[in-house]
Amino acid sequence: GTISQIEQAARLLIEAYSVQRTVTVHFDRGAVCVSREYNSTIECFFQGSFYLPKGYIRSAVGAGDGFAAGVIYGIHKKWP
Helix, strand or coil, rough: CHHHHHHHHHHHHHCCCCCCEEEEEEECCCEEEECCCCCCCCEEEEEEECCCCCCCCCCCCCCCHHHHHHHHHHHHCCCC
16 A cells, blocks of 8 residues: 555554554555554654665564564654
């Protein structure tokens, strides 16, 4: 889907399930984070993927776990 479609789906999840903080979607072109802190206005952030030289990545094993860990750590540290 497009970035706007992903954002719309994340906003629907926040509203439908009363998500307290954030919905983050990781996809091939980057990540979309839709956030609502303490029932305030919903904000959307997009971070594009980084393109690395061919052969730089040996395997994608654990990539999703590493991504999730980084997002959770950033939330814990209150990164923007």
